[in-house]
Amino acid sequence: MELVTTFVNQAGAKLNSVRWRFRMTPMRLVFMAIAAVAIAIILVRFVLGLGATTNLNDQWPWGLWIAFDVLLGVALAGGGYGTCLIVYVLRRDKFYPIARSTMLTSLLGYIVVVLGLLIEVGQWFNFWRPYVSWGHASVLFEVFWCVSCYTVIQILEFCEVATEKVFKGFHKYLKKAMPVLLIVGITLPTLHQSSLGELFYLMVGKENILWWSVFLPPFFLLSSFFVGAGMIVIESSLAGKALDHKVDNSVLRGLVRISGGAMLLYLILKIVDIAVKGTLSNVFAFDLPSIMFLIELVFGVIIPIIIAFSSLSGTRKGLLWFGILDVAGVILNRFNVVFTGLGKYLNQHGGHYSPAWTEIVVSLGLVSIACLAYLFIAENFNIMGHHGSESVEGVMIDGIDYASTAK
The missing domain is CATH 1.20.1630.10 (Formate dehydrogenase/DMSO reductase domain)
Structure with a gap:
């Protein structure tokens, strides 16, 4: 899966494009499924309270x-x-x-x-x-x-x-x-x-x-x-x-x-x-x-x-x-x-207390979300094997930059 983000200046002139990548694998799909169930439970918890989900x-x-x-x-x-x-x-x-x-x-x-x-x-x-x-x-x-x-x-x-x-x-x-x-x-x-x-x-x-x-x-x-x-x-x-x-x-x-x-x-x-x-x-x-x-x-x-x-x-x-x-x-x-x-x-x-299945799923869901975020960031930013301060090319000037995203 790939997205391209295009940066433009205030005058609308195109400055540069940035590619965003995220590989889809079976394990990542599992993380997404757990995260989706966890988010649903969290929403129920916010509406109905702790008693309904713990x-x-x-x-x-x-x-x-x-x-x-x-x-x-x-x-x-x-x-x-x-x-x-x-x-x-x-x-x-x-x-x-x-x-x-x-x-x-x-x-x-x-x-x-x-x-x-x-x-x-x-x-x-x-x-x-x-x-x-x-x-x-x-x-x-x-x-x-x-x-x-x-x-x-x-x-x-x-x-x-x-x-x-x-x-x-x-x-x-x-x-x-x-x-x-x-x-x-x-x-x-x-x-x-x-x-x-x-x-x-x-x-x-x-x-x-x-x-x-x-x-x-x-x-x-x-x-x-x-x-x-x-x-x-x-x-x-x-x-x-x-x-x-x-x-x-x-x-x-x-x-x-x-x-x-x-x-x-x-x-x-x-x-x-x-x-x-x-x-x-x-x-x-x-x-x-x-x-x-x-x-x-x-x-x-x-x-x-x-x-x-x-x-x-x-x-x-x-x-x-x-x-x-x-x-x-x-x-x-x-x-x-x-x-x-x-x-x-x-x-x-x-x-007496033992965790409900909903509590376990929410905890696993939060970990899954963190894992997905880590994978996305590691694939798109200079995280792994960084050995020093690299030169920054294409520094944007001339005012504030804006971003638009397209497939």
Whole structure:
């Protein structure tokens, strides 16, 4: 499928044409089908409310959409700020080829988070109220503002990429603004990533002692940082097949070792936390929370650390296993915090929760939309294998440019 966009100036003279491509494959058709069903369910949810499309109740006001679309979405999208820190602040130029693709994944992840918040909020039509109501004492207020502002910052950062192809006259201004955007874009996630942990730190006596900790904010922040490498490894593997793009093993291995260092600090803090709280007996009680905690720690942290600092990180298979276990460990952690950790307390009040099929389809639909957007952008903009600032040709001047699209 191909579209041609023609740019004209105010006088109507044709300046240039831009081609837009999007290959249709069986997998992309599946994504489209899931997205279409999800959009239909979302519309029903907006009209009839949460009760018609979820299994949430008064005891379980937070379910799959918060755990998966918001908490997990924010964590998995954390690779953007981590990569920016490594590439643009620490000046590790060897990682530059994956910078743009990682930032794009992060942007799409945060858009999914924002959509998830809009869908999950009971009275969704009041989404604008935090912008005009100053709730500075609320952790959720800070999270809302940080996530909103960071999403806008990421959109502006992507515009620097987009204006290499369209509306080129704005490119030089966005390029000049990039240093400020990058610094702000690195700072904001450190605030809301840790604040999401603060939400559960406030639940003293409700959250299971295995996951409740004074270290919850740094736990959430560290895990959002080290999961970035896992996401990049998985993304590069999938992109290699879908877009015929391959990232050098040395680049991925370097990222994995940086991630492994953050994981090692995370593990040390976990051990200190267990010792300070005196919960070693809880860890090895071998009931459901204990088993889930051990699986999360062993398969999601300890084994990835071993892979990161061994010869396995030099092989494609070893890197892929690191990515899978790294991401799976963070997924399990967020689900444990919301479901396993709070389950006993919430269920004793008569409430029981399991996701409705509609909740699952909506979550899969949001991921499908993000995947389709990633594929379209990667096929049409300079995302993959970007090694530096290319010269911009055909910069439009003489006033504002307009676009018309034709088959």
